[in-house]
Amino acid sequence: MPPSSGGLLPKLALGLALLAAGASATLWLQLQAVRKELARRSSDTGTLVTEAREQSARAESLVQDLQVRLGVAEVRLSEVSLQRSQLDELMLTVSRTRDDSLVQDLESTLRLAQQQAQLTGSVQPLISALQSADQRIARAAQPRLNPVQRAIARDIERIQAAALVDLPALAGRLDELIGQLDELPLLNAVAPAQSNGPEVPAVAVKAEPVTPAQQAAPAAGASAWQRLQSWWFDWSARAWANLSARGSELVRVHRVDQPEAMLLAPDQEFFLRENTKLKLLNARLALLARQLGTASADLRAVEATLQRYFDGQAKPTQLALETLQGLQRDLRLNQLPDPDDALAALAAAAGGR
8 A cells, every 4th residue: 555545544534534523513503503492492382371361361360250140141132021911012012001090981981872862762862872873983093903993983873874763743642542451352242243234224114193174085995004004114114123133132142262351350350451551551651761672561461451352353452452562663763773783893802902
């Protein structure tokens, strides 16, 4: 091996060693720098962790505070909601109470007007009350009272179209019937039989005086004998007619549907007529008091009495029965109309509260 190559190797090894030492120093310096950086960063990280913990504690405290505040807010919100619901219910109750008061007031007004109409016999109180109720409902402007308003309109139209009879005129007809009651024949009354044909007047025969000159003449004697025969025939015919009339008064044959009427004693006829008059007077008083149902019942009782105890074939009795039937018909037509539709609608509105 040449000497130059023997001196080169140590130098090369020394250079490599120096490079290795420099590299090691560089690495060591870099490691120290990294250690310092790690220590600094670790310190910074600890500081950040400490700050984060503090912030976390503060955030947790803030969250707890917010939760408390949120709970208080929820409580207050529930209280406000409860108060609002109570206020709404109170307002609804006040509104319904006002409507119910209006419904009750209208119902009492209509019933009072109905009583006034029955006492006065006029429909004007009912019409006025219905019109006033219609105006009050229109001012209230409540939708649930619209059916009541339509029912009131129907009642007003029906009441205005109703026809009423003059009650004083009916009372006058009752007075006339009371005055005619004494003239009505009973079934057991003894009276001459009524003849359906025209009455034949009796022919009066006047006897002429006979003079002495007529008695002396033969022709005059024959004429006197004829007049005597004519007088005898006329007298016998009149005697037979009178006897037949008397016999027909003693015996009468006719149909009797009410046997108790024939058994009525003569002293009870007076009480029968007076009781019938009292029933008619009661009917008249009920008519003037606007109690049409009571008056109709009394008239029906009087009609039954006439048909039972009085002679239905007699013309006065037939006229009295026709008068009673006409009075009853007028009373049925004279019924005052009631505000039934309005009262039913008010009851439905009061029940739908």
